[in-house]
Amino acid sequence: MSERDIPGSAMVIVAHPDDAEFTMAGTIAGWIRAGCRVIYVLCTDGNAGSHEPGMTRERLAQIRREEQRAACETLGVSDIVFLGYDDGQLQPTLDLRRDLVRLIRQHKPEVVLTSDPTSLFRSDRYINHPDHRAAGQAALDAVAPASAMPLLWPEAGGPHRVLKVYVYGNSEPNQWVDITETIELKIAALKQHASQMGDWDPTDRIKGWNAEVGKEHGMEYAESFRVITLEREESDD
Ligand SMILES: [Zn+2]
Numbered sequence: 001m002s003e004r005d006i007p008g009s010a011m012v013i014v015a016h017p018d019d020a021e022f023t024m025a026g027t028i029a030g031w032i033r034a035g036c037r038v039i040y041v042l043c044t045d046g047n048a049g050s051h052e053p054g055m056t057r058e059r060l061a062q063i064r065r066e067e068q069r070a071a072c073e074t075l076g077v078s079d080i081v082f083l084g085y086d087d088g089q090l091q092p093t094l095d096l097r098r099d100l101v102r103l104i105r106q107h108k109p110e111v112v113l114t115s116d117p118t119s120l121f122r123s124d125r126y127i128n129h130p131d132h133r134a135a136g137q138a139a140l141d142a143v144a145p146a147s148a149m150p151l152l153w154p155e156a157g158g159p160h161r162v163l164k165v166y167v168y169g170n171s172e173p174n175q176w177v178d179i180t181e182t183i184e185l186k187i188a189a190l191k192q193h194a195s196q197m198g199d200w201d202p203t204d205r206i207k208g209w210n211a212e213v214g215k216e217h218g219m220e221y222a223e224s225f226r227v228i229t230l231e232r233e234e235s236d237d
Contacts, residue, residue: 011112012112013041013136015044017193018064018071019115019135024166026210027182042080042082046060046064067196075189098156101156102153105158115133115135117133119171143162148160162230163230166227167226170225179210187207
């Protein structure tokens with residue numbers, strides 16, 4: 001990835017603690033190393049993500065927030081916002097869209113990264129979680145056109161135009177990011193989500209996925225995205 005592709009600021013909008021670490025943390029870590037300021041927005045606390053007997057939603061939310069904070073510290077993420085919607089019940093409502101518009105207007109990211117709301121079958125063995133689709137839909141709807149519309153929810157802040165959206169999980173990616181330098185950091189951040197890992201070591205799975213993605217693009221490890229450029233940057237003229 002050339003230096004001019006690295007944004008000065010980025011907002012990651014995902015459904016659950018660990019979503020960004022599984023999917024795009026190699027890219028995020030590389031951008032942070034290059035000086036990008038990254039803010040995470042967690043729509044839910046992942047408070048239904050446990051099969052442990054005796055676990056409560058309240059305790060799990062607390063555990064998963066702490067794990068996400070530790071993962072963010074590993075990556076160097078500067079800010080985390082937990083919106084506190086319930087895990088397993090996320091919907092792309094107007095309330096969620098307005099919450100995201102408020103955060104986009106407040107933090108003014110150049111780039112937003114999120115999951116693909118159209119992705120239902122990522123493989124022959126996985127049905128995509130509805131919360132992932134809901135978070136992606138709400139994020140895209142908040143970016144365009146809502147955040148840039150001064151007359152829409154003016155109480156949520158002045159308009160802000162996001163330049164690019166990086167969508168993870170689309171079947172037709174158009175950008176491959178070399179994460180060879182940051183894959184160990186990605187795995188270290190993922191391992192901070194101990195409540196989700198149990199005894200499982202994600203190293204081989206992550207390396208396998210990202211090697212597969214990078215293979216045809218001359219990269220040892222890569223993450224791929226569908227990148228939507230909403231407005232040309234001046235340097236492109
Ligand atoms: Zn998830």
